[in-house]
Amino acid sequence: MSARATVTVDLGKITENTRAIVDALGGRDVIGVTKVTCGSPEIALAMLAGGASGLADSRLENVARMRAVGITAPIWLLRSPVPALADDTVRVIDVSLQSEIVTVRALDAAAAAHGAKHGIVAMVDLGDLREGVMPEELPRFLEAVMALEHIDIVGIGTSLTCYGAIVPTGDNLGELVALASVAEKQVGHPLVVSGGMSSSLDALVAGELPEGVTNLRIGESILLGVSTVTRQPILGLHTDVITLTAPIIECMRKPSKPRGVSAQDAFGGRPTFEDRGVRRRAICAIGRQDVPPEGLVALDSRAQVLGASSDHLIVDVEDLPTPPRVGDTLTFVPNYSATLRLFTSDYVDKVFTPAG
Numbered sequence: 382m383s384a385r386a387t388v389t390v391d392l393g394k395i396t397e398n399t400r401a402i403v404d405a406l407g408g409r410d411v412i413g414v415t416k417v418t419c420g421s422p423e424i425a426l427a428m429l430a431g432g433a434s435g436l437a438d439s440r441l442e443n444v445a446r447m448r449a450v451g452i453t454a455p456i457w458l459l460r461s462p463v464p465a466l467a468d469d470t471v472r473v474i475d476v477s478l479q480s481e482i483v484t485v486r487a488l489d490a491a492a493a494a495h496g497a498k499h500g501i502v503a504m505v506d507l508g509d510l511r512e513g514v515m516p517e518e519l520p521r522f523l524e525a526v527m528a529l530e531h532i533d534i535v536g537i538g539t540s541l542t543c544y545g546a547i548v549p550t551g552d553n554l555g556e557l558v559a560l561a562s563v564a565e566k567q568v569g570h571p572l573v574v575s576g577g578m579s580s581s582l583d584a585l586v587a588g589e590l591p592e593g594v595t596n597l598r599i600g601e602s603i604l605l606g607v608s609t610v611t612r613q614p615i616l617g618l619h620t621d622v623i624t625l626t627a628p629i630i631e632c633m634r635k636p637s638k639p640r641g642v643s644a645q646d647a648f649g650g651r652p653t654f655e656d657r658g659v660r661r662r663a664i665c666a667i668g669r670q671d672v673p674p675e676g677l678v679a680l681d682s683r684a685q686v687l688g689a690s691s692d693h694l695i696v697d698v699e700d701l702p703t704p705p706r707v708g709d710t711l712t713f714v715p716n717y718s719a720t721l722r723l724f725t726s727d728y729v730d731k732v733f734t735p736a737g
């Protein structure tokens with residue numbers, strides 16, 4: 382029983398989830414995305430053990446962490462670097478996702494200085510309105526990149542369900558495949574067709590993932606076992622890969638409705654409370670600095686997260702069969718944003734099982 386809030390990661394389940402996705406995708410490449418775990422090398426290795434053909438992260442600092450433990454698998458950079466970081470990028474990254482020619486030119490110069498080649502995936506915006514050139518601009522972008530001696534155009538790709546919440550379908554992914562076949566003629570060699578992220582698994586399940594999509598970049602579904610379209614379990618994956626335990630520092634029965642004149646809470650919100658009478662509540666030693674309470678669900682469904690301030694998480698434990706005591710822990714399953722914040726918090730211990 383830990384005295385500190387602790388995230389526990391079941392590496393065996395990460396490997397099994399990766400394997401299940403690789404198998405379901407029938408020969409397409411799966412790139413395991415580690416960014417939500419700050420590039421945890423343990424998790425990266427578990428993804429590779431499950432059949433991921435490479436890894437991807439959005440930040441160079443995270444990639445450095447993976448390279449430092451000797452991971453030599455191909456690593457993709459998901460977020461384009463600023464041109465000033467081109468040199469750092471070509472040192473550790475095999476393939477980066479690109480949409481701005483100024484950045485690709487900087488990468489070309491950096492690769493030339495290293496006597497190396499840098500691979501890019503040209504990103505196309507298919508309606509989600511995050512990164513990517515507009516489809517009609519793709520030929521012009523590729524033409525400009527083809528003039529660069531130290532850049533290999535490895536593929537074309539897209540991101541969906543990130544900013545605009547647009548669902549991958551046979552239509553938009555079909556458009557990607559059609560753009561790829563035109564682009565292959567233009568560049569004169571076969572291209573990887575990177576058809577998105579976890580959300581594209583829904584297209585697979587719906588039978589709408591085109592044959593021509595040869596690659597997906599998967600993070601959340603491996604780590605949390607859910608669809609990012611519905612946030613429901615998908616492909617029978619484990620949904621309890623990552624759990625949070627937090628120690629209890631107070632456990633008392635109190636009214637469920639605050640008493641006195643109501644103003645603002647610590648974050649400027651004006652909370653409302655349902656009067657459920659006197660209830661037993663536990664306070665756990667973790668707070669908004671480490672995790673958004675909305676993103677936590679208690680593993681025991683009889684306990685219910687009520688809210689949090691910076692450092693105190695309040696949980697209704699009235700319905701637990703035995704009242705927890707100070708020093709006991711409660712266990713929660715975090716959603717994506719909670720996982721992201723937990724891994725980023727230095728105040729939360731990370732434990733990997735089985736220990737390596």
Ligand SMILES: *Cc1c(COP(=O)(O)O)cnc(C)c1O
Nearest residue numbers: 414459540578579598599600601
């Ligand atoms: C985050 C990200 C992914 C992985 O997304 P998931 O929903 O976690 O699978 C893939 N590609 C890009 C460009 C990303 O930014």
